[in-house]
Amino acid sequence: MNNAPASPSFRPLYEQIKVLITQSLIAGEWRPGEAIPSEMELAARFKVSQGTVRKAVDELAAENILVRRQGKGTYVATHNEEHTKLRFLRLTAADGKKELLENQLLECNRGKATAEMARQLGLKTGASIIEVKRLLSFSGKPVILDHIIIPAAPFKGLNGSKIQDNNGSMYSMYETQYGIRMVRAEERLKAIAADEASAQLLGVAVGTPLLRIERVSCTYGDKPMEWRLGLCVTEEHHYRNELE
The missing domain is CATH 1.10.10.10 (Winged helix-like DNA-binding domain superfamily/Winged helix DNA-binding domain)
Incomplete structure (x- = not known):
């Protein structure tokens, strides 16, 4: 060799x-x-x-x-094919029916990485980041409140307009527009109660049980490129995973 x-x-x-x-x-x-x-x-x-x-x-x-x-x-492998676009999205309807997924952009801002965010993404504290908040609805009903943080340097020019124009899988956009493919994700799940802000956006009562999914997604070489926090309403949905 x-x-x-x-x-x-x-x-x-x-x-x-x-x-x-x-x-x-x-x-x-x-x-x-x-x-x-x-x-x-x-x-x-x-x-x-x-x-x-x-x-x-x-x-x-x-x-x-x-x-x-x-x-x-x-x-x-690519996130740009229909059957792989939502590979990391594990929330499915309890009755198993396929649903229409809609994304509503709430915020897209630039900021500085906190010590914890820097640790999660392998950055220096204070490094430039992009922060995105979205509301994901299944068949017209709000189900997931998404909070996403990515390093700014690899995603130069990413803004709210580009996210809205894409209107689909963030991973597909990362891949097609920035040449960055997420190949692995690590998640941590926890049950929490909805606070006032999340309850209002998700259309549920304060204190409603939510599934909190924290995810770090990595590209080739196990390099972390995205931190994501999803707050999910699971009254009509469940988290589905396949174990081998």
């Missing part, structure tokens, strides 16, 4: 190939939605067996970073 990064001798070869493929994704060699070279081509490039490449690609596919398409090849 040429140009392999320094790594402990105990790291399996397929994991080294996985790192190299990820580095190519970070560098933008293959963009979201594009096909990557075949296993045979990658094996020749990295001077390893095709089986080693296959195992590395299998892991990346299991992590939803790559997508295998029968008879077509392997592609870089």
Whole structure:
């Protein structure tokens, strides 16, 4: 293998190939939605067996970073396809019916990262951030109050007008307009009572139980790029997850 990064001798070869493929994704060699070279081509490039490449690609596919398409090849996963646009949104109707999702922008402001926000996003305290607040409605009924914070530098020019023009998945917008794809998210869930401000926006009584979902989303290389807090009304919805 040429140009392999320094790594402990105990790291399996397929994991080294996985790192190299990820580095190519970070560098933008293959963009979201594009096909990557075949296993045979990658094996020749990295001077390893095709089986080693296959195992590395299998892991990346299991992590939803790559997508295998029968008879077509392997592609870089994207948030811009209908079935993946809302991959991180786990709130679904209790009766299982598909609903129309609508987004209402409440605020989009620039500010400075607090010590806690800086810690969550790997920034320096006081770094420039963009703060977004939205109200998400399902079939016309307010269900989620969204509070989003992202570092300003990678999202140059992002403002309320761009968010309203997009009127859909923030992750799809990050990817198509800024070249930043979120590949992993970590969430923490907690039950809270609605305060006066959230109750008014969500159209519920003060003290109504809400599901508080705090999420940190990362791009390639496990780099955190978004902190999000969702306050969710779950009277007619539930949080759905699939465990393997």
